Amino acid sequence: GSIEPRKGLQVNKDMELEMADLMVDTAVEWCERFESWGFRNFKVSLKSSDPLTTIYTNRRFARLTDVPLHMGVTEAGTLEASTVKSCVGLGTLLSEGIGDTIRISITGNPVDEVRIGLDLLASLRLRKKNVDIVSCPSCGRDEVDGGVEVLARAVEEAMKGYKGNITVSVLGCIVNGPGEAGQADFGIVGAKDAGYLYKGEKLLCRVPNDKLVAALMKEIALEEARRKADKSVAALS
Ligand code: SF4
CATH class of the missing domain: 3.30.413.10 (Sulfite Reductase Hemoprotein, domain 1)
Incomplete structure (x- = not known):
């Protein structure tokens, strides 16, 4: 879903932190709503194309709730750019024990997404590399x-x-x-x-x-x- 608009909030570069907080607040509110409706089996994805925002939002969300996280740096670019951004963003979070599933987003062959994702997990010893x-x-x-x-x-x-x-x-x-x-x-x-x-x-x-x-x-x-x-x-x- 999208971030819910808040009165007085303008989206511009200076508002990066406020937007990131709003993204987390919105996700937490939606989790509470889903739980009040009886849903228990769901996960949340806080997507940003910026690795530092990805780290900030996922860290903050993980501190506030234990709802599982699907993580990714979205619209991260072609193979090389996405590999760097994804490994910085997701690698940092995974090394702190945050995150349950990941997706590497590459403008290009989806086979590379899987290959880079597996290599990232293997680098952190979260998956054995054969x-x-x-x-x-x-x-x-x-x-x-x-x-x-x-x-x-x-x-x-x-x-x-x-x-x-x-x-x-x-x-x-x-x-x-x-x-x-x-x-x-x-x-x-x-x-x-x-x-x-x-x-x-x-x-x-x-x-x-x-x-x-x-x-x-x-x-x-x-x-x-x-x-x-x-x-x-x-x-x-
Ligand atoms: S093993 Fe070390 S010293 Fe030999 S070529 Fe490779 S980098 Fe150079």
């Missing part, structure tokens, strides 16, 4: 042809549709490679001519850079097959 790719930001030491981003994107592409739970590190040089790989299930590290493939801390082999992703996927498939075989043996014994 494939976590840890990649370095690159620097002057990067030894991957075209930069480590090429390698990270190739791994992302290769892992699409993977159903298991896995962390893969992708590093541009050997400086931090072994350390990061040790924290992950598998890791690849770019190097001159031939990169390194790790399983946890263990160096498995060196592989020409252009075959590194294929070698990684082969090792992941082998590991899966091993796990399945172990499960079958355990079920028989």
Whole structure:
């Protein structure tokens, strides 16, 4: 619904805070009305296209009532703009334990809305991310042809549709490679001519850079097959 007009209130930039308070007051009043009519199973959405207003209104509403909140920064723009605004607005609130459901609003492909929403929840550990790719930001030491981003994107592409739970590190040089790989299930590290493939801390082999992703996927498939075989043996014994 819309904010109920109040006598004397003009909508302009200086009135931002007053409008935000009015939005919350209106929502609380409507909740009380619905409850007086016997409704119990409803939720409220306080939508603004401004992340700070979204944070302010949802925080205030959550202090005043325990009615569930569906949160979103609305009309947030195209992919990049919406991702930043939504993650600032919703990420702040979710990290404080506010909010029950979310929607990412993107002018563009709705599949991206779901993808960004899931990534946001996974970043806050509110949802398990089955494939976590840890990649370095690159620097002057990067030894991957075209930069480590090429390698990270190739791994992302290769892992699409993977159903298991896995962390893969992708590093541009050997400086931090072994350390990061040790924290992950598998890791690849770019190097001159031939990169390194790790399983946890263990160096498995060196592989020409252009075959590194294929070698990684082969090792992941082998590991899966091993796990399945172990499960079958355990079920028989
Ligand atoms: S891992 Fe290597 S290439 Fe990547 S940021 Fe660190 S030093 Fe630079």
